[in-house]
Amino acid sequence: MRELEFLVSKPFDFESTVCSYGWIDLAPCRWISEQRVFQRVERLNCGQVVLLNVSAANIGRRVCLTARIQTSHRLTSNDIEELRAKVAWTLRLNENFSGFYRLARNNPHLYARVRGGAGRLLRSPSLFEDVVKTICTTNTTWSQTVGMVQRLVDRIGDPFPLRPEWHAFPTPEQIVRAGLHALQADVRLGYRSQYIFQLAHDVASGECDIEALKSMGGSTEDLRRAFKKIKGVGDYAANTLLMLLGRYEELAIDSEMREFVSHRYFRGRPVSDTQIRSMYEQWDKWKYLAYWFELVGD
DNA sequence: TTCCAGGGGTAGA
DNA sequence: TCTACCCATGGA
DSSP: OEEEEEEEEEEEOOOHHHHHGGGGGSSTTTEEEETEEHHHEOOTTTEEEEEEEEEEEEEEEEEEEEEEOSSSSSSHHHHHHHHHHHHHHTTTTOOOHHHHHHTTTTTTHHHHHTTTOOOOOOHHHSSHHHHHHHHHTTTTTHHHHHHHHHHHHHHHSSSSEEEEEEEEOOOOOHHHHHHHHHHTTTSTTTHHHHHHHHHHHHTTTTTTOGGGGOOOOHHHHHHHHHHHTTTTHHHHHHHHHHHHOOSSSSSOOOHHHHHHHHHHHHHTTTOHHHHHHHHGGGGGGHHHHHHHHHHHHH
């Protein structure tokens, strides 16, 4: 068992960071509520599959995160560095939310919800995984999304040797090897099968360097255009992916947002996308977070 | 049986 | 840029 420690300045709410966004319900992530542990099966670049267990403890003005790593083999220094980077990315430890809290002070109701350190929303170590999961949320119910991702992980991802019924998220190469037919017949991704197979193929072949978008500078609009070049990614999915990369100025308008805004601000009347955007205009670079914490606080 | 979900692609205007 | 139609799946 190897341990990694991270010291994070407050405000930082560990449980909110892990559990506020739906990604915690999707394999290979898990929240063990009794122990307040975030668990995830992770495949390292070397091919080894490990189990991450992250927990938090208050130490004065900081929070100490401990990532306990269960392995069947020794970890190299490269493995340790890779895991450290993945945990920091997944929990957004290097993202600055002070601008969000400053704006939120003008809205006492919302500020009461986030002042303790809410704001970070869980994401995946790789952008590939986040794109696949986002495509699995389109035009379906949440319970079906959970099922699609669970089958994708269980049937195509590598097993964790110490607990072989648990699997890591599959790599693009593994999805290509599994084949389009497996995505359709076995994983039951429906018409999303072709989109996800095509994406996996393009990433595996090197034609699409999806991870490079994580560190792409430039405008949010440029990044949005880059996401929309991926088949299966439209306005909703592109804006969701922008949020996952820490750009909150666009709203991912879906049926849930229409329903929420309609009831909260328009007495249940149908609302246009323009009306929805107008309700969050004041939140400048933080629109998505303002919406999200209004939603989850209700 | 029909509708629709945390939509998106395509063709045609 | 807008609209109509199609796309798999499964629960209500």
